Amino acid sequence: MEAIVPGPDGEGLVETRLRGWVDPASALAAFRFARHAPSAELAPYLDHHWVVTYADLAEPYEQRIVSHPTVNITITDDFRRVAGVIKGGFSYTMRGSGRVLGTRFRPGGFHAFFRAPVHRLTGRFVEIEEMYGGAGAALVAGVLDEGDMGAAIGVVEAFLLSLEPEPDPLAEETAALVSLAEEDVTVTRVDQLAERAGRSVRSLQRLFRDYVGVGPKWVIRRFRLHEAAERIYQGRDLAGLAAELGYTDQAHLTNDFTAVMGMPPSAYARLGLGN
Template sequence: MAGPDSPRRDTRGIVDAPELFARVRFRRRAPAPALRPYLEHYWLIDWDLTEPYASHVVPHPSVNIVFQRHGTAPGFGEVSGIGLELFTQKLEATGRVCGIQFRPGGFRPFAPAVPVSHWTGRRVLLDDALPGNEAAPEAVLGPRDEDARVAALDAFLLSLAPAPDPQAARAAALADRIRHDRSILRVEDFARAEGMSARSLQRLFAAYVGVSPKWVILRYRIHEALERAESEASVDWSALAAELGYSDQAHLVRDFTATVGVPPTAYAS
C-alpha cells in the first residue's frame, strides 16, 4: 500500500471550497513515513468566526478519526465511518479540528476485529471505538505549534501498531484504480479484469473499504463533477456525463442532485 509523500492538493468533495477557505484556516499535512501506506493525510482546521457558518462535504470512501474542540467545550475524538450522505458541520465562534483521513482499505489494520462496513454511516467516540487505545484529545488539540499536533497524531497512530495486511493492500490498490481510471464503469467488468468474481470483489470492499465497489465508482464520479462545476465557467453537462461513463445527462443530474442536494446547473450558478 504505497502512500503519497505529500498530501493531495485537490478540493474534491468540498462543496464551495473557496468559501470554506475564506472562513477557516485549512491545511493538509503528511503523516510519518511508516503511516503513509495507510493514510491519505492529516487535515487541520482552525476558525474564529463572527457569525456561524455551515460547511458541506461529499464524503470520500474513507474512514476518518477526528479530534475536535468547539468553543470552550472539552475536546473529544471519534471514529467517523464513511458517510453515505452529504455531511454538514456547523461552525461558530472558535474551534479546532485535527483529522486523520485513511486511504480506502487503510483503516482495517488499526481495528482488525471488525469489517470496515461496521463503521459505515456511524460516528463513534474514540473511547468506545478503540477501547484502551484512545488518545487524550488535548494531547492532539492543545499545542499551539502545528508540527506538535502532527507529531501527536503520529504518536497516537504508531502506538496502535498496525500490522500489514495483504488484503487491505489489495483493497486499497483496487479503490485507487477506480479513483484514477475513468474507464472503470461496471463492477462485473472490473472484477473480471482483476481476476475476481463480482461477489469476491464486493466481499473484499465490505470488509476492507466499508462500501460496495459500485458506490466507490459513483462517488468518485460525483467528486469529479463537483470539482468541474466549481473550476469551469461553463460546463457541458452532456459531454461530462459521457466522459464520466453515464448513459445520458439525466443519470448524472440524478446522482449529483441526490448527493449534493441541488442539480448541477443550480450548483454551478
C-alpha cells in the same frame, strides 16, 4: 479544484485537491486548510493528516462535504470521533474560532487499527473513547492540550503506532483498486474494475465490504460524482458528461447529483461562476 493554501504554522505551502467540498472557493475564504503527510511508518495506512483552522467568524459557516470512501479520525473541541464512510452528504458548522485535526486513512488502511470488517463503521460516528477506552481518552486530551499543530499530529501518530498495525496485502490491494477507480474515469462499472483486479465481481464486493466499508459500485459512482462536481463548478462543457461518467442519461446524473450535493447541477454551476 486544486488549491495552494498556507500551512497552519504559516510556513511553506500545501498543495491539495478539494474534491468532496461543496463550493470550495467560498470555504477557503472562511477557513484555512492544510494537509500533512504521514510519517514513513504510517504511510502504508494513512492518506494524510488534515487541519482546519478558523478565527473570529462573524457568522456561523456551514461546510458541506461529499465524502470519500475513507475512514477519518477527527478531534476538535466539539467532538472527537472515528467516522466511517458516510454515504450521503454531511456538514460541519463553524462558529467563532477553532481548530479541527483529522487523520484520513487510505482505503483499507483502517482495518489494521480496527481488526474487524470495516463495514461495521459505515454511516457511523463512534466516539474515540468508546472505541479505544482510556488510551483513546489520552489521545484526545493530548491533542486538545497541544497548541503546536506538528506536535498534535505527533500525538496522533504515537497513538496509532502504539496499536501495532501490521502490513496486510489485502489492504494494499484495496487501496490500489480504489485509486484506480478514482483516477481512471473510464471505469464506470463493477465488472470493469473486477476484470482489472483479476477477481470475480463477488470476490471484489467482499473485499470492498471488509476493507473499505462500502461496495465497489458505490465507490465508482462516488468518484464519478466528484468528477462531475469539479467540472460543473469550473464551468466546463457538460455535453456528454453523463454518458462519459457512466450514467444512462442526463436525468440520472442530475438526480444523483442533487441528492448528494443538495442542489441541482445548474445551481452548483452558478456557485462556481460566483467565485
